[in-house]
Amino acid sequence: MAAKMGRIAGLAFPSRRTIKLKERYIFLILVLTVIVFSITTIFLIPDLRSSSADKVYQVYVHVQNAAPDILIPQPSSANELVGDNPDKAELVHWGGINKHGQMDEPDPHLLSDKERLKKKIDASETILEKPKVQDKAEDGEAPVIKHRGHELRPDSDVDNTDKSVVITSGGEDNEDDIRKKRDTVKQMMAHAWKNYEEYAWGGNELRPISLKTHNPGIFGAAQLGATIIDALDTLYIMGFTKEFEKAKQWTLENLNFSSVGSDISVFETNIRFVGGLLTVYALTGDYAFAAKADEIAQLLLPAFNTPTGIPNALINAKTGIGKNYNWASGGAAILSEFGTLHLEFSYLSDVTGNPVYREKIEQVRKVIREIPKPNGLYPNYLNSRTGKWGQTHMSLGALGDSFYEYLLKAYLQSGKEDSDARTLYIEAMEAIDKWMIRESRSGLLYVSDMKYERLEHKMDHLACFSGGMFALGAHTLHDSSAARHMDIGKGLTNTCHESYIRSETGLGPEAFRFSDGLEARALKSNEKYYILRPEVVESYFILWRLTKDKKYREWGWEAVQALEAHCRVDHGYSGIKNVYNINSQKDDVQQSFLLAETLKYLYLLFSDDRLISLDQWVFNTEAHPLPIKGSNPFYLHEKR
Ligand code: DMJ
Numbered sequence: 001m002a003a004k005m006g007r008i009a010g011l012a013f014p015s016r017r018t019i020k021l022k023e024r025y026i027f028l029i030l031v032l033t034v035i036v037f038s039i040t041t042i043f044l045i046p047d048l049r050s051s052s053a054d055k056v057y058q059v060y061v062h063v064q065n066a067a068p069d070i071l072i073p074q075p076s077s078a079n080e081l082v083g084d085n086p087d088k089a090e091l092v093h094w095g096g097i098n099k100h101g102q103m104d105e106p107d108p109h110l111l112s113d114k115e116r117l118k119k120k121i122d123a124s125e126t127i128l129e130k131p132k133v134q135d136k137a138e139d140g141e142a143p144v145i146k147h148r149g150h151e152l153r154p155d156s157d158v159d160n161t162d163k164s165v166v167i168t169s170g171g172e173d174n175e176d177d178i179r180k181k182r183d184t185v186k187q188m189m190a191h192a193w194k195n196y197e198e199y200a201w202g203g204n205e206l207r208p209i210s211l212k213t214h215n216p217g218i219f220g221a222a223q224l225g226a227t228i229i230d231a232l233d234t235l236y237i238m239g240f241t242k243e244f245e246k247a248k249q250w251t252l253e254n255l256n257f258s259s260v261g262s263d264i265s266v267f268e269t270n271i272r273f274v275g276g277l278l279t280v281y282a283l284t285g286d287y288a289f290a291a292k293a294d295e296i297a298q299l300l301l302p303a304f305n306t307p308t309g310i311p312n313a314l315i316n317a318k319t320g321i322g323k324n325y326n327w328a329s330g331g332a333a334i335l336s337e338f339g340t341l342h343l344e345f346s347y348l349s350d351v352t353g354n355p356v357y358r359e360k361i362e363q364v365r366k367v368i369r370e371i372p373k374p375n376g377l378y379p380n381y382l383n384s385r386t387g388k389w390g391q392t393h394m395s396l397g398a399l400g401d402s403f404y405e406y407l408l409k410a411y412l413q414s415g416k417e418d419s420d421a422r423t424l425y426i427e428a429m430e431a432i433d434k435w436m437i438r439e440s441r442s443g444l445l446y447v448s449d450m451k452y453e454r455l456e457h458k459m460d461h462l463a464c465f466s467g468g469m470f471a472l473g474a475h476t477l478h479d480s481s482a483a484r485h486m487d488i489g490k491g492l493t494n495t496c497h498e499s500y501i502r503s504e505t506g507l508g509p510e511a512f513r514f515s516d517g518l519e520a521r522a523l524k525s526n527e528k529y530y531i532l533r534p535e536v537v538e539s540y541f542i543l544w545r546l547t548k549d550k551k552y553r554e555w556g557w558e559a560v561q562a563l564e565a566h567c568r569v570d571h572g573y574s575g576i577k578n579v580y581n582i583n584s585q586k587d588d589v590q591q592s593f594l595l596a597e598t599l600k601y602l603y604l605l606f607s608d609d610r611l612i613s614l615d616q617w618v619f620n621t622e623a624h625p626l627p628i629k630g631s632n633p634f635y636l637h638e639k640r
Pocket residue numbers: 402462533534535593597621622623
């Protein structure tokens with residue numbers, strides 16, 4: 001008779017009744033052995049990766065690297081402002097890897113979900129392929145990191161994480177204290193924005209005391225919502241979802257330069273509007289922003305119709321008639337203005353496919369490359385009719401500043417292809433180092449202005465951006481002058497910090513001087529004001545990212561406290577007229593660059609390095625990050 005059969009997990013076993021006692025014991029031992037073997041195997045998997053389990057693990061890692069979103073639910077990256085009063089607003093806070101065009105509102109009730117998602121995101125970051133670290137480089141210097149075919153040196157590269165991951169919001173720091181500081185900056189942005197929204201919506205800037213709009217001459221008589229455009233990317237990066245959506249709607253429906261019948265500044269329109277819109281295009285992939293930038297830049301083109309192709313400073317968008325400022329060395333063009341178009345115009349040509357923008361800036365480049373330079377230096381004025389220099393005043397501050405910045409950054413933005421820009425930058429910095437960088441009696445490094453071969457031992461607040469520029473240049477170029485340039489970058493940033501802490505308010509003056517009796521302090525009353533400028537915190541941010549020296553974060557925090565103590569008013573932030581007086585009068589202007597630059601740099605200073613990574617983005621002079629060709633997949637998007 002056939003034995004009755006039972007079934008366990010699909011396998012046939014003899015039924016109970018047919019098994020004798022001895023056989024039962026043998027069967028039990030067999031089952032136990034199978035169980036013990038299975039458990040042991042599971043625990044040993046990490047050590048078995050060199051075999052077939054390794055392949056499974058590798059596939060998992062690659063899937064993670066290639067598309068974290070496949071394995072991890074995509075979170076909304078927003079930090080949302082809750083409540084009507086921005087002062088008392090509660091911040092619902094979480095980080096994330098951003099996805100194009102999505103600023104979904106997080107559900108504030110699903111806090112546990114957020115926690116869970118955040119943990120997953122953190123976990124996903126640790127699963128990224130680990131770079132292989134070699135103990136010593138061939139030259140015996142720093143250890144070399146080999147990662148995906150690239151060699152990185154930890155002391156000279158910002159980070160060694162997966163370069164294909166672009167993080168554009170979230171990006172919290174690991175430390176509690178730093179996260180709190182960043183939240184404070186975010187609250188400041190909320191305060192500035194909400195009051196602009198309430199009292200000056202659509203106007204260029206807010207007057208936070210008289211609660212009116214402020215329309216500076218640089219935008220003619222037109223109300224162009226300068227604060228909205230300047231703030232768009234900051235709102236996005238900080239995760240102010242609803243605010244961003246409202247600003248976006250206004251921009252796409254109302255921003256219109258074509259009917260502006262007064263003179264507007266070509267430079268300011270480019271850095272704030274064209275630059276700001278291009279950044280939002282890059283961040284969101286929404287071509288409507290690029291189309292707006294294109295529309296505005298088209299209106300600037302007649303400014304280039306000069307005998308040399310050096311654009312006029314001002315343009316009437318309606319008539320297309322351009323002109324220069326009378327006060328500028330007999331109607332000359334200004335170095336920092338015609339020299340600060342390159343990043344936006346070359347990107348615009350790539351994004352739109354229209355070569356005209358690149359042609360315009362290449363002509364500007366040709367003129368500055370070929371013109372003889374006195375001692376290798378660039379005067380601040382150039383006659384756009386004759387192509388000759390005007391007064392030989394040189395400065396890394398007002399009238400010169402961002403021309404130098406854009407030489408370096410054009411090289412960076414091009415994915416280091418624009419070798420012409422590299423050469424011009426290196427030569428210009430050599431000349432500046434030789435002729436204009438000086439040390440004060442007590443050893444403070446500064447970059448002096450120069451007038452007809454005579455130094456004027458004064459440094460503008462505007463020139464304080466150059467600490468960051470020299471450091472970024474050293475980091476980027478890796479040439480024989482890199483160490484010297486890094487020292488200059490650190491030295492100038494230190495001096496700018498001194499100009500802050502030597503004032504009663506903890507904020508730096510518009511210009512400060514060096515003489516036998518004076519160091520890093522303003523002399524004249526018209527040098528004592530502070531108008532919410534970003535340059536000093538900009539350098540703290542760059543130096544922090546490149547050196548990881550904590551003092552830059554400490555200095556940034558000092559600036560936050562000083563801004564809160566002396567510039568914050570009930571309805572926004574105002575500049576002050578005298579940094580040496582703790583009861584200074586206010587100027588009643590909330591500059592749009594407070595939202596575009598000062599607060600953005602402070603926020604990033606207290607964020608993880610991967611948020612708007614310096615490997616992927618280059619900041620235009622209004623702090624609008626533009627993607628770097630070749631290393632940022634957000635450089636170009638499908639049109640939609
Ligand atoms: C900004 O508009 C830009 O940073 C520009 O390059 C210089 N001036 C202001 C900020 O101070």
